Amino acid sequence: MSGRVEVLLSRPVVGAVPAGTWRTERPVVDQSRCTKCGICWLYCPDGVIQITDQGAVVDYAYCKGCGICAAECPVKAIKMVREV
Amino acid sequence: MDVSFDVVWLGRGGQGAVTAAMLLAQAAVNKGLYALAIPFFGAERRGAPVFAYNRISEKTLHVRSRVEKGDVVAVLDSSLLGMYSLERFVKPGGSVVVNATERGRAAGNFKEYCLDAVEIAEDLGLKVAGWALVNMPVLGAVARVSGLIGELELEAAVKELIRAHVDKNIEAVRRGWSSVRPC
């Protein structure tokens, strides 16, 4: 392809927008209560939660703080905390 | 300058004036001439008056406007003569070919030829959607009157461009060619 037409295409990249800055509240996981069930991962519209051996881990660089994870956590292991 | 032998076709929508003009152009091309077939479509439907035109020349023609006066004027439906005065369409000294058994009115400054195309078409069973296809006999007559096109080129054109009932159509052209006479 001519590099000149290439200018038309948007290419996939993590962080197309710096979404993390939008947040007014952040989800904080109480790992001692986390059962690693994956519900928070499943319902996250931003795909910023990973289930690791330690439990659910949130990527705050892109988390917008919607709070779905906290609302859906079956064991209430996630709390929404105000950003300062 | 464009100098051409011009034909004006006058018929009703559905009678095949445009097809006749196309076949005459093809026949002229078969003879090594350059030809245009120019239809003028109104937005009207079946039965409304339809014009088509030919320009035939030895050289490439550029003019695509409607022909105002033809060397030959072909009338596919004599009922149209009540609507149009032929003098409007024919060059002085030109010819008209009318699908009619006879012409009662005095002629102008042009020669008049007649043929009964309806009888020819009906005799051959050439009908589409209930209408006699009078264009083929008239085409044969026009080609003969024009003095430009031979019967063979005309038949070749029909063979090239017509897909249905080719033999009957060729026979209709032949009968038109042979039956046309002054009237």
Add this chain to the structure above:
Amino acid sequence: MAHRIFPQEEYILKGHAACPGCGATLLLRYVLKALGPSTYIVIPACCTSVIAGPHPRSAFRVPVLHIAFAASAAAASGMVEALEKLGKPANVVVWAGDGGTVDIGLQALSGAAERGHNIIYICYDNEAYMNTGIQKSGSTPYKAWTTTTPTGNPSFKKDVPSIMAAHRVPYVATINPAYPNDIIYKLRKASSIRGGLKYIHAFSPCPPGWRYDPSLTVKIARLAVETGVWVLYEVENGKFSLTGLSRNLLKKENRKPVAEYLKLQGRFAHLKQEEIDEIQRLVDEQWRRIEEIVAEHGARAKSV
């Protein structure tokens, strides 16, 4: 363990431009997980035109054709025919909002459905023109507030899945983001049906447009099904079946009161009790019709 059994791969990358708690993005995340990387998406003007991220960056890891508002079903028609002609089979998906589907895009959708192109058409229905700031669409529910229906929508939501079923497309289904497994199942089924247009109508909660706290997206989505406001079903080759939780909701006593669904949303905050009762009656009426359809299909199945 949801994260183990559910498709892992992400096709929407972190750092997209959706609002917090966006139901549409959640839906699209599941849809792409179901369909995988061999998928082209056609997107008309809608929220997702923005969610994709600003040029030259994109949050989407599959090829996307953005196209004018009314044009998506037609663009997908040409795309799928071209891919077939070029010997490059893939999923061709239209991802359109309710405006682009039930209103301005309906003609093109109807044409594509009638012609039977091998397209998966998904309408994510957030029940108003959200991209321009919450104006009433043909899919806005009765009585809902929008900026162009400030005292409540006087007209009824257009039933486009039924219109699509009337086109005799091979597959029509509804989905809801509270039920991701159902989404995966239905999208994979749609993808496996090779001939004809597959139409999916998706419930798509919108926190700013519906005036609710973004953490409630999944809860509201679930309540929509539990109250019977949103019906999960599929119509496969003309055969209607309820799916998932909706299968258990034919009996009224199994359905939660619609008030539970309505009261969480600011767009319904102005409703008087008699209006809530009217909406409840309308929902019950809808379920009576479903009962008839189910009974008719059952009788037809027996007679065969």
Add this chain to the structure above:
Amino acid sequence: MSKLLLTGNYAAAYAVRDAEPDVVSAYPITPQTPVIEKIAEFIESGELNAKFVRVESEHSAMAALIGAASVGARTYTATSSQGLFYMYEVIWWASGARLPIVMGIVTRALGPPWNIWSEHADFYALRDSGWNMFFASSAQEVYDFTLVSYRVSENPEVLLPTLVGWDAFEVSHTYEPVSLVEKEELKSFIPPKGSWKPLLDVGEPGSLGNLAYPEEYIKVRFEMRKASERARRIIEESLRSYSSLTGRRYWFFDCVYCEDADTVFVIQGSIFGETLRAVEELRSRGEKVGLVKVWVYRPFPYEELGKAIEGTKNVVVLARASVFGSLSPLGSDVASALKLRGASARLFDVTVGVGGVDVKAEDVIGIYDKVRVSGESSFWWVR
């Protein structure tokens, strides 16, 4: 080289058959309809191996081609007048998306009142769309320019859509002998399939048309502008190559009797024949008149045309388009061409043949007589 008696519309269909597109999509409208009927026939008979998407509207016809071309298909559509305007939005989308779509426009007047006859207002409405634009004045030119369009559009230096306009009925429905190019010969002229890489591909995912903020938008559009400028050279090269293939001489425009002319008519399309007749008549009276027939309308050949006519005293543009409160589009472009070269020729902008009215040699001579005595530089010629 075979010669067939074809209408302009059939000539377009034959060119499409010979260019072998993958996807054709169209919606019928008078006077375009025979184009797509003939293409449908070619597809049904197996003479053309293409998909025909029988859409429900012109808007969808162009949208379907955008979808098809974005994944690499060669495409064709045709339309006219109201249909073109219904399609308008996506026509601009096609060029903005840099898709090498080819389209025929059988020019027809716009309503109201309803009118199915020729006028170029629909064609001119696309002058700023980024499409390359040819205008044909005969069925032969329709065939030729349609083939050339594929070569221009698919050139990786260009990758912009191209359209060919031709007059309703006078060209679209008039039968004339048309020379076709043998398929073998075309192979060296039309790029092989796959010579441009599709923008969208699952193997290398990218998005076409993401929202672009102002600084990015201007970059994208500036690239498009540069491509359109490059198209000028590619069009010239393609026409030269086509001329040597066929012996039919094409350039941005044709100039007849221009050498010593002090008055030059500038026209597009089917009025060429009658205007030529008028010019020859005037020449026989000793008047020094010439005639320019514009073939390439976008990118407009400002430099070349300006050079060709800058030495004349009077330039009379005969434009077949209703205009209100403005010069005709063709008149504006010719005025610009003169001004850009600092030429002192006087410009007359005359609207003729609106709604399919025949323009006869007598009309052209009447216009010639009028501009010599009248100070009016912009007027409609209504008999």
